[in-house]
Amino acid sequence: MSFLAPLFFAALAALAIPVLIHLIQREKKQVVRFPSLMFVQRVPYKSVRRRRIHNWLLLCVRLTALALIVLAFARPFLRRDTLNTAVGAGAREVVVLLDDSYSLAYGDHWERARAAASNAINGLGPDDRGSLVLFGSGAEIALRSAASGDRPRLAAAVAAARPGASATRYAPALKVAGSILAESSLPRREVVLISDFQRGGWRGEEGARLPEGTTVTPVAIAGGADAPNVAVTGVSLARSTFSNQERVAVTAVAVNRGTRALRGGQLSLEIGGRPIQSKPLDVEVNGSVSVVFDPVTVAGAFMRGSVRASDDALAVDNAFHFVVSPAQPVRVIVVDRGATGGGALYLTRALAIGEAPRFETVVRQPDAVAEDDLRRASVVLLNDVAVPAALARRLQRFVEGGGGLLVALGPRASWSPDVDVLPAAIEAPVDRTRGDAARLGTLEFGHPGFEPFRAPRSGDFAAARIYGYRAVKPAADAQVLARFDGGAPALVERRVGAGKVLLWASSLDLSWSDFPLKPVYLPFVHRAARHLASYSEPAPWLTVGQVLDASAGAARSQPASGVVLTPSGRRVSMDEEGAEVIELAEQGFYELRNRSGDAVTAVVASNVDTAESDLTPMDPKEIVAAATAGPGGGREAGGSGQPVTPETQERSQRLWWYVLCLGILLLGADTVISNRLSKS
Amino acid sequence: MSLMASHNPSAIPGARFMDPVVLARIGNLSLVSRAVVDGFINGLHKAPYFGASVDFAEHRGYVPGDDIRRVDWRVWARTDRYYVKEYEAESNMNFSVLLDISKSMDYGSIGMTKLDYARMLTACLTNLVHHQRDRVGFVAFDEDIVEHVPPSAKHMETVLHVLDRLKPGRPGRLREPLHKLAEHFGRRGVLVVISDFYADPETVVDAVTPLRFRGNDLVVFHVLDPAEIEFGFTNASAFEDLESGEQLPVVPEAMRKEYRSLVRAHIDALQQRFSEVRVDYTLLDTSKPLDHALFRYLSSREKKLRLR
Missing domain, CATH: 2.60.40.10 (Immunoglobulins)
Structure with missing residues (x-):
């Protein structure tokens, strides 16, 4: 039995009150002056003191009533395992957790693991129910809560299991076992954990907690082969x-x-x-x-x-x-006023330097941007140009289709107000040639474009002097990434459709600033172009357990659809909405094909988690202790319990009510007894 | 007489006794003693004044040296032998009351204290003895001698006056003051000791007996309150010793039986020890009339005289 509010036991001191009233208070109240205590003293003192209590029954009833009331306030409740012990042995809900990670393929481990699983299943009684859960990095219920009639199916599931390519993780398996046990109505619950107990598979508790009273029996498969690995x-x-x-x-x-x-x-x-x-x-x-x-x-x-x-x-x-x-370049169109201005020099030079990724730059005048250019390009840079309405609409479609647009404003820049693409409305130029030049004040370092400059001394944007910029009024859904020292927006971003638009309020050449001469210019342009192009380095391989989405391998995000061919030759069709992902479960090459299945759109290499090949074992007790919440919460062997529902929990705590009633009844009895005594 | 109480102890038929509580209300010891003694005398059928010096006691043979005036010539005439008449020589006897006025005497559960009772008893005895024309004296003591009135025929009023202003104060001791007094009483007489005797019987007897050494007749009155004998308390209380101030938690009901038996044993032991040393011992309950005590005194005196 335990108590919800054991502090109330301090009130047990109140039990002394009736006794004190009997023993002390009455003595002090009345002093009788007597000629001599010569004879009184000769009467044995102890017997006097002991017999001072007149009515033992009354005192006992009073004390018991008080003690019961205090006990009721302490909220006693019976522990579940205590209840279950009282119930005695009953039918079991047994969950066999069989590790099918690839490390079980070592030597004869798999055969031994399967034999252990078969043993556990054969040990089930007629009323018991058994479940088989195969687990690696995830857990899969092979057969759930099978009754005695389904015993052959359980055995067949064990026989059909093969070690996979995944690594070992115990927490998901324990969580699945916990959910199976929690739903079970059988009184005893057991988990048989069959694994090679690699140290790498256990990263602490991870919230894997089995229901209270669950017995965990670890079966360690270890040793055997003495060979290089x-x-x-x-x-x-x-x-x-x-x-x-x-x-x-x-x-x-x-x-x-x-x-x-x-x-x-x-x-x-x-x-x-x-x-x-x-x-x-x-x-x-x-x-x-x-x-x-x-x-x-x-x-x-x-x-x-x-x-x-x-x-x-x-x-x-x-x-x-x-x-x-082969490395894929990022194609960039720089729209400039032409040879007369020459303002695109710094931009083109900066973009020519990149290797990872490589930028392929073409310079076009506003009226010379061809449709083919836009189709091939990932990013368009507008360097202080007046954009005609027709080009603006084409650029809007380009951006909505996933392209990136960087608009650098200068004295000549203008944009058709009909086309709502820009993140800010362009207003009048601000002249800062007199007095102090404007500098970049605040930067949004959380943005991918400024992420590399977050650390100290990794780029000083404030060194650039801006002599002129265009006042801009950011749109409602735009984000201001940088501001000038006066507080005016310097860089504003807006997402339009699948693409992004960046607006730089000053020029990216020397006409209005010395920014191109500063060291941060090149990395800034590269980061901006990468960000606008949504460029990411294609991973040469993935690990089993990671997920594969249909856009993998595509240069530009396109509506994903098609068929995936797994290393074992299985064909998995992917949903048109692109919501479906595939978890890599096998080792080898996954092929992504288009819907008709005749063209390969991507190939992904899948490797096993090499941490799994480290067979260093751990002490299974560590897992058992964590899963059963320490030595008090569960047991390694012995009884088990019912799932704890709120109703049963409440029922086990309702004891206080009866105790309180009994205490009040005793108080009533006390009144009756004392009435009778006083009458007599 | 309104002061007369309705007590009718069977020991003394015909006597009319007064309730000591009623007497205590009178306040004037002289009046009290007179009322009691007169009433007492009236109730007796025998003459109270025995012991007069004219009482013939016996004849004895004449020996040379005897006063020839005491020769009974009538006997000589009949027998031709010289006999001398002998008389009881009781006249002008010394009478002293030794009263314990220790703090424990200042206790009473029935409206009067043991000291009040003893005071009245003393007054009555003094009065009675004074009527016999004996010399009366008085000693008050606690742990030492507090008051001393030497015996004299004229000291009746003094004794009553001293009695009147007695105040109990100190814890009592028997041995020292009584031993001192034993040396003091040179002339034979009657000594009455009144106390509650809160000491071992041996100690008590040891303290009192020396008073007899010079041929004094000794009468001992043991005065106890009924509460001391019966222990009729009901509530559990702290009992405080009047003399030492010590307190003791007591549940009277639980220990009454044992207490009573202890007190009874004490009284019995005193009685036995005193009778062994030929001392008259009388237990007085302050709820009982004084006449009882007087009667005991007189009867014991009579017994004594007859014995001679």
Whole structure:
């Protein structure tokens, strides 16, 4: 029994009140002067004191009533496990958690794990219900709460299970087990956790808490094979250009996590499924080796590469896949007034320097921007030009389709007011040639464009002197990213459709400022162009467990649709709305195809989590203790309990009500007794 | 007489006694003593004035040296032998009351204290003895001698006056003052000791007995309040010792029986010890009339005289 408000027990001191009234108060009230206590003193004192209480029954009734009332206020309740113990053994709800991460493929681990699962299922009684949950990085319920009649289905599910490619994570599995147990109405609940208990799979509690009274039985599968276990943990790709052809040099890192050193092994590089290079591999125990392969010409898009080590005790982590495509430039159109002005010089020079990504720049006059230019380009830069209404409308469509637009304002800049694309309305120029020049005051460093300049001494925008700018009035849905020292907006951004528009209130050449001469100019232009183009480095590989959306590999975000071909050859069609994503569950190459299935739009390499190949075990008790909330919350063996619903919780706490009633009844009895005594 | 009470103790038939509580209201000891003694005498059928010196006691043979005036010539005439007549020589006896005025005597549960009672008793005895033309004296003591009136035929009023202004104050002790007094009373007489005797029977007897050494007749009155004998308290209370001031929590009901038996044993022990040393011991309950005490005194005197 426990108490919700044990502090109320301090009121038990009130029990002394009746006794004190009996013993002390009455003595002090009346003093009898007596000639001599000679004889009184000879009567044994203790017996006098003890017999001073007249009516033991009355005192006991009073004290019991008071104690019961105090007990009721302390809100006693019976613990669930206490209740269940009283109920005794009953039918069990058993959840078998079977680890199917790829580390179970090590040696004979999988056979032993399956045998343990079969044992657990065979141990189910006629009234018990069993569930099978296969877990790796996620958890999948193979069969939920099967009754005794479904026992063969459980056995079949165990037999059909295979180790996957995922890493081990215990928390999701425990959460699934917890939800199954919480919904169960059976009195005893058990979890059988079968795993190789890798240290890497447990990152603390993570909120995985089993219902109170659950028994967790860990079955550790460990030991066995005494062999080298080499894992290719990663590759790095160094691109280079050789005689106008892009080449890539692959460097692979191999680690030996086995118990024996690897001698005379082979590490081979495969391109497009064919081995083209092979290198000898010797790795000490717990040692790592990096192997550099000769550069390979990038022949075309989505070139599939793999680095593969020779077979050992755990084969899954021996291969590492990657995808290499020729680098894609970001195409930028700089719209300028033409050769007379020459204002685009700084912009074009700055954009020509970039390598990652590479910018491909074309300069056009406002009336010479062709439709084809816009279709190919990702970003349009307007450098102090008066934009005709026709071009403005085309640019609006371009932006809505996902393009990026940077408008730099100068004395000549104008925009058709009919086309609502700009983030701010352009107003009159402000002349700051007299007195102090304007400087950039506040910057929104949280914005991706200014993110690299967030750290101290990583770019001084205030060094640039702005002699003139256009007053602008930001639109309601626009965000001001930078302001001049006077508070006027300097850089305003607005999202239009799928694209973005940036408006720089001054010029990006030397006509109104010396900004192009400052060191921050180049990185600012690069960041702005990257941001507007929504450029992101394509990852050469993903890890099992990550999700793949349909836009992967596409240069510009387009409505995703099509078919995904998994490494095992399964075809998964993706929804037209692009809401569907695919979780990578296999090792190898995922192919994204268009809806008709005849053209490959992207290829994604999927690798296993190499942390999983580290088989260092942990103490299963750590998981058990965390999942059952310490030694008091659950038990490793023994009884189990019903799910705690609010009703049962309330019922177990309703004890105080009866205790209080009993106390009040006793007070009534006390009144009756004392009345009778006083009458007699 | 309105002061007469309706007590009718069976021990003395015909006597009319006055309630001591009523007497206590009179206040004047002289009046009280007179009322009691006169009433007492009236109630007796025997003459109270025995012990007069004319009483013949016995004949004895003449021995040389005897006063020839005391020779009974009538006997000589009949027997031709010389006999001398002997008389009771009781006239002008010394009579002293030794009164314990310790703090414990200042207790009374029935409207008068033990000291009041003892005071009246003293007055009555003095009065009675004075009527016999004996010399009366008085001593008050607690842990020492407080008042001393030497015995004299003229000291009746003095004794009453001293009695009147007695105030109990100090804790009492028997041994020291009584031993001192034992040396003081040179001439034979009658000594009456009135006390509540809150001491061991041995101590009491040891303190009182020396008073007899010079041939004094000793009468002891043990004065106790009815509450001291019956212990009729009902409420649990703190009992405070009048003399020491010590307090003790007491549940009277629980210990009444034991208390009573202790008091009874004390009284019995005193009675026995005093009778062993031939001292008249009388227990006086302050609720009982004074006449009872006088009767005990006189009867004991009579017994004594007869014994001679």
